[in-house]
Amino acid sequence: RVTAALRAAARRFLGLLNAALVLASDLLARLFGSGPVRRHFHLLLSSLVLLGPALSFWVSKYSIFANSHNYLYRKFLGSTWGWTCTLTGSFVLLLSISARRSASTSLKHLSRLVVLGLLWGGCRCLLTLLEDAAGACYEPLSSGPESEGLASPLQPLLLLHEDQSKASCLKAGLLWRGYQVSQEVLVLCLCCLALVEEVSVFRFHLDQAASLHRPPIGPLRCLFLLCVLLLGLWVFLLLCLLAHFPQFPSQQLGGAVGYLGWRGLYQGWFRLPPSWMCPGLPGEGLLPMSRTMRRSS
Helix, strand or coil: CHHHHHHHHHHHHHHHHHHHHHHHHHHHHHHHCCHHHHHHHHHHHHHHHHHHHHHHHCCCCCCHHHCCCCHHHHHHHHHHHHHHHHHHHHHHHHHHHHHCCCHHHHHHHHHHHHHHHHHHHHHHHHHHHHHHHHCEEEEECCCCHHHCCCCCCCCCCEEEECCCCHHHHHHCCCEEECCCCCHHHHHHHHHHHHHHHHHCCHHHHHHHHHHCCCCCCHHHHHHHHHHHHHHHHHHHHHHHHHHHCCCCCHHHHHHHHHHHHHHHHHCCHHHCCHHHCCCCCCCCCCCCCHHHHHHHC
């Protein structure tokens, strides 16, 4: 009797978890698949990048997020693209398999992430070269024995170190001065915009599954929720960077480059006909409603 009672309780608990999973995924799918979110999310993100540094007047410098060695920064900020590629790729793959069991179609949709990865890698290499070319490495000069070892940024006399990159300069404990574009803000903006594009088609998958009386499988719903949670984490980290570590205009330039990358791919190349070697829009060839809805957005 005890075993039967435990099994019944476990079934009720799993039933509640499944109901919560279905409810949360359905509500979020309707939200991200709605026209206002798909059309205006980039405007919201742009406003955040432009106005976020103003929050530095209200945040506390003693906050845990004011520490650049915070666990979230160390764990996620340095591998933003890796987390995005892993979760989004898993979601896209499982969605394509659930909608149409075709290896070529699945690879076609996964190729969008390959293009995004190449874009991010190219931007990172190009920005690193530009920073090395536009900046210079300096070593502060001590004005006397009592100031030996101090490296004040206001010290007027600096000794120039030739033929050093930014990475080697900072590693040596010297000062790097020059123009730069925030790569952290760039990749966060690019990943946020790409996540919204990829997860927004889940609403159409739900509508198609309802018409066929074939509800989506649980793992697909879980991956969708994980992608939404990852999107929330990226927005939160972006807000923390802008509020606690404002760098004008390098952060705004990084956001602009990320926006232009998204605009050129999802609003440009991915909308072209297949003759242009185009991977296609999210859901194209899988969900009959997605192409029409995308054109209206």
